[in-house]
Amino acid sequence: MPDSAIAAARPPESSGRRHAWLGLLLLMAPALVWLVGLIVLPHLELAVLSLRARVAPRVYEFSFDQYRTFIDEPLYWNTFVRTAGISILATFCTLLIAFPVAWHIAKVARGRVKSVLFVLCLIPFWVSETVRTLGWMILLRESGVLPRLLVDLGVTAAPVEMLYHDATILVGLVYTSMLFMVVPLVSALESLDDSLIEAAYDLGGNGWSILRQIVVPHAAPGIAAGSIVVFMLTLGNYLTPTLLGGKNSLWFTEQIYAQFITRFNWEQGAAFGFLLLVLSTAIVWLGLKLTGQRFGDVMRRA
């Protein structure tokens, strides 16, 4: 990094204004190259692509055809709605499963046990999603561990195929997102003062009313942060739905991949990409509005 840039950021009295301005520009240059070159312009390109149609070889004109195809073709919007629905369901399940564990780590476990449990939550997520999905495939496929176990226990007569169901996709998605729910929940619950819960109990609150009136309002920022991150990651996931859901998975990112890479129909793929981006942004925005959070705070927490 150029020293002059740092110097200019907090200019000593001797350096002139032009020097300071040049320094600021140098300090800003990497960020501008990154944000303009890799984020802003590529997304503009995507928008342009999605709003044109090919009328002749190498001749294009402005049109809404790509978006019209999306509306006219039930397969596409069914996949879209389905992806959104399963993502919301997966986010909800992740929250339900993670909350008691986060509570246990934040409020019940003490000292060494507490830090060990927390680290244990993190460990599986240091391993690639590919590896975790491989684990589920070995566990659930017809010749896999779980169907075999069910036969051995006499529950089923013959091994059942446990892959390629919607429930399988859901399990995989919940599994793969768990970390991003547990961590913000633990930090939100840790900041809750135990004496508030004791006071509520002394005043006659029971488990349910304490949870509803004391714990959840306090943990709301953590719940929002975790849910938003989990939802985004689930919606944009490709690996888990394709491998665990097989041909029936009908995940929207697969449609984008199919248009872009397999069929080389970039205009259609770009329109699908934009629709996914709009859906993702809309639900994140809605989540922030409903819980009264600011985007920057949530991202820093997550």
Add this chain to the structure above:
Amino acid sequence: MIPSLPRSRISRYATAGYVAAFFAFLFVPLVIVAAFAFNDASYPAPPWRGFTLDWFTGGGAKGRTGLFADASLLKSVATSVFVACWVTVLSVAVGTVNAFLLERAEFRGKSALSLLMLAPLVIPGVILGISILAFASRLAQFADDVWGLELDFLRPGLPLVIAGQFSYIVSIATLTIAARLKRFDATLEEAAFNLGASRAAALWTVTLPYLKPALIGAAAISFLMSFENFNTTLMLVGSDPPLTIMMYGRMREGASPVLNAVSLFLMVASAGIALVLMRRPEAGGRRD
């Protein structure tokens, strides 16, 4: 509820049971993957047929090519390491400059810029991939049309993979480093100036050593996230696939325990990187 409140024995047992079941859920898939790397069968499925190291050291006998003899798999590991090194160096370098920009400089539009820096984290990886692919292709087309230049690095391949991964990993590096720089006591730098240090000397001997834990943390996270990235890479990959793409392709074709072997290798490697981070809890930042 919390331990200071009376709890029935049943509720305590139920909680303990629930937590135990949760951790079983977390670890069973990984244990299964590791165990079947040593099963003496050509398919990773029960029953257990005895212990073997064929899937690590096998040289092709009995139709078993182990990890260390599987040239294409090893090459994809090398590709992943190559990409991850580039992404790490770029992300930490740019992340450090960004941290100084956000914490030290004052200019109009700063809050907008800092929000824009977070944006890549909320864009699905698939879309980052296709947008960069489309834009790079337009640039390549433009260079070809105007100057007759054939710019291969703008076609799907490792340079684009590096750019795609960098485009959002640098956000995380920036957050990690800026968080530590924010807590830096500026009087330390002033003391260095009073003692006659130049800007460069103060930066090099005071500020950067203070940032070191965050720099190491950001580097470890960047490396790991690059190594594990799938979505963005899938869209930008050319003819030499990194490991995650290679594994995905093989998993679709069918299962072979050599994938378990390489997975076990990955677990051990990432546990090593995790240990570096765990010993430096202040480095922080755990996001995907």
